[in-house]
Amino acid sequence: MSIxxxxxxxxxxxxxxxxxSLDKAVGLARANSLWPLPxxxxxxxxxFMATMASNYDMARFGSERLSFSPRQADLLMVMGTIAKxxxxxxxxxxxxxxxxxWVIAVGACASSGGIFxxxxxxxxxxxxxxxxxxxxxxxxxxxxxxxxxTKIQELVKNEPLRRRNSAEYQALMASYxxx
Amino acid sequence: MENNLNTxxxxxxxxxxxxxxxxxxxxxxxxxxxxxxxxxxxxxxSEQTVGYIHRAFEKIAEHRPFYQxxxxxxxxxxxxxxxxxxxxxxxxxxxLGVTVPKRVDYMRVIVMELxxxxxxxxxxxxxxxxxxALTGFTYVxxxxxxxxxxxxxxxxxxLTTNIGRxxxxxxDFSKEVILKIEDFLAGFPKxxxxxxxxxxxxxxxxxxxxxxxxITAEKALNYGFTGPNLRATGVxxxxxxxxxxxxxxxxDFTIPVGINGDTYDRFMxxxxxxxxSLKIIRQALNNLPEGKYFAEVPSFYxxxxxxxxxxxxxxxxxxxxxxxxxxxxxGEIYHSVEGGNGELGYYLVSDGGRAAYRLHFRRxxxxxxxxxxxxxxxxxxxxxxxxxxxxxxxxxxLDA
Amino acid sequence: MGSLSNQEIINHIQEAFPNLLVSSQESYGxxxxxxxxxxxxxLFQFLYxxxxxxxQFLTDLCGIHFPDQSGKELGVVYHLxxxxxxxxxxxxxxxxxxxxxxxxxxxxxxxxxxxxxxTFDFYGIEFLGHPNLKRILxxxxxxxxxxxxxxxxxxxxxxxxxxxxxxx
Numbered sequence: 001m002s003i004x005x006x007x008x009x010x011x012x013x014x015x016x017x018x019x020x021s022l023d024k025a026v027g028l029a030r031a032n033s034l035w036p037l038p039x040x041x042x043x044x045x046x047x048f049m050a051t052m053a054s055n056y057d058m059a060r061f062g063s064e065r066l067s068f069s070p071r072q073a074d075l076l077m078v079m080g081t082i083a084k085x086x087x088x089x090x091x092x093x094x095x096x097x098x099x100x101x102w103v104i105a106v107g108a109c110a111s112s113g114g115i116f117x118x119x120x121x122x123x124x125x126x127x128x129x130x131x132x133x134x135x136x137x138x139x140x141x142x143x144x145x146x147x148x149x150t151k152i153q154e155l156v157k158n159e160p161l162r163r164r165n166s167a168e169y170q171a172l173m174a175s176y177x178x179x
Numbered sequence: 180m181e182n183n184l185n186t187x188x189x190x191x192x193x194x195x196x197x198x199x200x201x202x203x204x205x206x207x208x209x210x211x212x213x214x215x216x217x218x219x220x221x222x223x224x225s226e227q228t229v230g231y232i233h234r235a236f237e238k239i240a241e242h243r244p245f246y247q248x249x250x251x252x253x254x255x256x257x258x259x260x261x262x263x264x265x266x267x268x269x270x271x272x273x274x275l276g277v278t279v280p281k282r283v284d285y286m287r288v289i290v291m292e293l294x295x296x297x298x299x300x301x302x303x304x305x306x307x308x309x310x311x312a313l314t315g316f317t318y319v320x321x322x323x324x325x326x327x328x329x330x331x332x333x334x335x336x337x338l339t340t341n342i343g344r345x346x347x348x349x350x351d352f353s354k355e356v357i358l359k360i361e362d363f364l365a366g367f368p369k370x371x372x373x374x375x376x377x378x379x380x381x382x383x384x385x386x387x388x389x390x391x392x393x394i395t396a397e398k399a400l401n402y403g404f405t406g407p408n409l410r411a412t413g414v415x416x417x418x419x420x421x422x423x424x425x426x427x428x429x430x431d432f433t434i435p436v437g438i439n440g441d442t443y444d445r446f447m448x449x450x451x452x453x454x455x456s457l458k459i460i461r462q463a464l465n466n467l468p469e470g471k472y473f474a475e476v477p478s479f480y481x482x483x484x485x486x487x488x489x490x491x492x493x494x495x496x497x498x499x500x501x502x503x504x505x506x507x508x509x510g511e512i513y514h515s516v517e518g519g520n521g522e523l524g525y526y527l528v529s530d531g532g533r534a535a536y537r538l539h540f541r542r543x544x545x546x547x548x549x550x551x552x553x554x555x556x557x558x559x560x561x562x563x564x565x566x567x568x569x570x571x572x573x574x575x576x577l578d579a
Numbered sequence: 580m581g582s583l584s585n586q587e588i589i590n591h592i593q594e595a596f597p598n599l600l601v602s603s604q605e606s607y608g609x610x611x612x613x614x615x616x617x618x619x620x621x622l623f624q625f626l627y628x629x630x631x632x633x634x635q636f637l638t639d640l641c642g643i644h645f646p647d648q649s650g651k652e653l654g655v656v657y658h659l660x661x662x663x664x665x666x667x668x669x670x671x672x673x674x675x676x677x678x679x680x681x682x683x684x685x686x687x688x689x690x691x692x693x694x695x696x697x698t699f700d701f702y703g704i705e706f707l708g709h710p711n712l713k714r715i716l717x718x719x720x721x722x723x724x725x726x727x728x729x730x731x732x733x734x735x736x737x738x739x740x741x742x743x744x745x746x747x
Contacts (some may be wrong), residue, residue, distance in 0.1 A: 041209075041232050042232055042574060043253075043254055043575065046338060050323070054318075082232075083230070083234065083578075086210060118238065119235065119730075119734045120725075121235070123734070123737065138339060139338050230714075230718075237701070512609075513658055515638075537641075539656075578716055
């Protein structure tokens with residue numbers, strides 16, 4: 001059985017040293033040690049529990065330490081339906097997270113309201129907070145959730161260091177009313 | 180906010196702190212909020228806010244054809260969705276006056292008891308996690324994946340199953356299904372015994388759970404408790420025995436009851452119910468009768484696809500069923516099943532139209548969660564957390 | 580375990596409350612009676628404490644709206660269960676939309692507390708004597724009662740739905 005080794009970022013190698021650009025090194029470190037905040041509201045939350053459990057094991061990807069405090073989390077995983085009553089709570093949790101922060105919307109309800117086109121359900125959490133990755137499914141299989149996590153890891157790996165201060169990002173935050 | 184104490188001058192001059200527990204909190208399994216009034220570490224009163232995941236199921240059901248209500252019922256108590264599905268199908272069959280073949284009854288019993296095992300496994304392993312015992316959780320979830328495997332073989336989905344149809348099951352149990360169930364029955368009891376040995380006679384677990392969150396039988400009945408929470412207080416009310424449905428009368432099983440109605444009793448009642456469910460599945464599998472896997476309900480049960488392509492009548496029925504044009508009698512009906520949390524009831528008022536006129540779900544979680552302040556008054560915060568997780572409050576069923 | 584028949588229940592009720600019953604029928608095996616709204620609490624007290632009946636378990640409480648029955652548009656449907664006799668009964672009481680008030684049964688059955696709040700939230704039926712009658716499932720600021728038949732299911736303020744995809 002051949003062993004696959006992950007590619008190192010482009011850099012200069014030598015005897016006992018490896019030089020690469022700072023944002024690549026930081027991206028590598030961040031991507032493989034994301035601390036998620038599981039914001040599980042309904043059925044997708046149970047699939048998340050199955051993803052964290054021994055059979056699918058998300059801890060392999062660096063998410064060993066779940067953080068329930070937004071101040072200590074990198075990745076907000078919103079799993080399940082968000083009702084209009086819950087919208088301000090999601091927003092408050094997002095605001096408490098420190099930059100750099102990413103958001104993954106797991107499931108159809110978090111992405112777009114799902115099958116619940118009703119007066120009481122928020123039609124997608126991107127109405128209140130900016131979202132990076134959407135994982136469709138009702139509920140998505142654990143493999144799909146892990147696929148979403150690996151896509152977040154790609155985003156994190158390739159993020160330029162000054163992105164959070166750029167004009168485009170500031171404009172995005174302003175469009176959500178977040179300072 | 181109500182304050183139920185007889186307040187004397189001394190007590191009024193004490194300073195109570197207000198602690199907000201939720202709606203997002205690691206220990207509340209689901210989103211609901213408790214605002215606790217605390218005297219130091221002791222809880223004096225608690226005010227609850229629910230509705231953070233209100234999805235208006237009852238209003239949606241008034242705008243959907245009857246077969247489209249099944250995916251809604253999936254999402255009530257999503258840890259044991261097959262039980263909800265079967266309850267709805269039985270309600271519709273009662274309304275239409277349809278009797279399903281015995282084979283369907285036994286197949287439904289097998290699926291429902293597997294769902295009950297899945298639900299109780301989540302609840303019990305999470306009680307363990309809340310007291311700090313994470314190992315049981317990892318063992319148990321590996322075997323819960325096997326239950327998901329069985330569901331996938333039967334209907335294609337893991338969690339929100341939509342198993343069965345009005346009038347029976349959509350397909351017969353294949354050889355793989357029977358093999359997988361046999362494998363599960365062969366391998367699970369040993370692993371379950373290991374899980375039990377971790378927690379049931381564990382000194383730390385017992386000290387944390389005995390005496391926490393107690394409720395008396397009279398209070399529980401007055402609060403409308405049903406299910407394992409009620410049986411832990413000593414009342415042996417189980418819908419499967421009181422109003423048998425789906426041939427439950429054919430099976431030999433006991434109803435475990437507790438004594439004190441505290442957390443340990445609720446935990447143990449669920450453990451014993453898992454063992455009883457294994458017995459029922461064994462009996463159902465051994466005695467699975469031959470026969471058809473659906474009843475003749477042409478206006479609800481889809482005809483086989485081969486006939487739809489060649490037979491005009493089958494094509495017309497297929498069209499009518501999918502478009503939701505069904506002839507339903509006018510009337511009102513209440514049917515209940517024993518869900519993972521207690522009596523799950525369906526009150527359906529039909530006016531002969533394409534959708535239900537009124538569909539109300541009698542959700543056990545919503546009814547018994549009201550008693551939580553009563554159960555934790557006077558206990559510490561850590562005891563309240565354990566009591567809450569032993570009640571198995573599933574947010575989907577709480578808010579619907 | 581005693582056993583009751585439908586006729587016995589009707590006899591008991593009519594003995595105690597001669598003018599209470601509006602109608603009674605058996606619907607799919609369950610005795611269904613419609614009673615006057617102002618006597619519901621007394622009836623429940625009677626059903627609870629009568630030693631032959633012992634309806635001491637409130638299974639369900641929900642609301643219903645019939646816009647065409649003028650004077651009796653909004654209704655409350657109760658399901659009681661006598662565990663001792665293994666007998667269930669459905670009791671309905673209607674109130675007019677102009678004055679939707681009915682006495683709360685919280686003092687008899689504690690489980691009615693949240694169920695009456697839910698019925699108030701969905702239909703606007705006011706339960707007199709309820710300790711804490713406010714909305715429970717919907718947002719507190721909501722100013723209408725959503726499960727009434729005149730209100731739509733979908734949120735009418737959405738701007739992102741493309742009607743051409745839905746054939747509208």
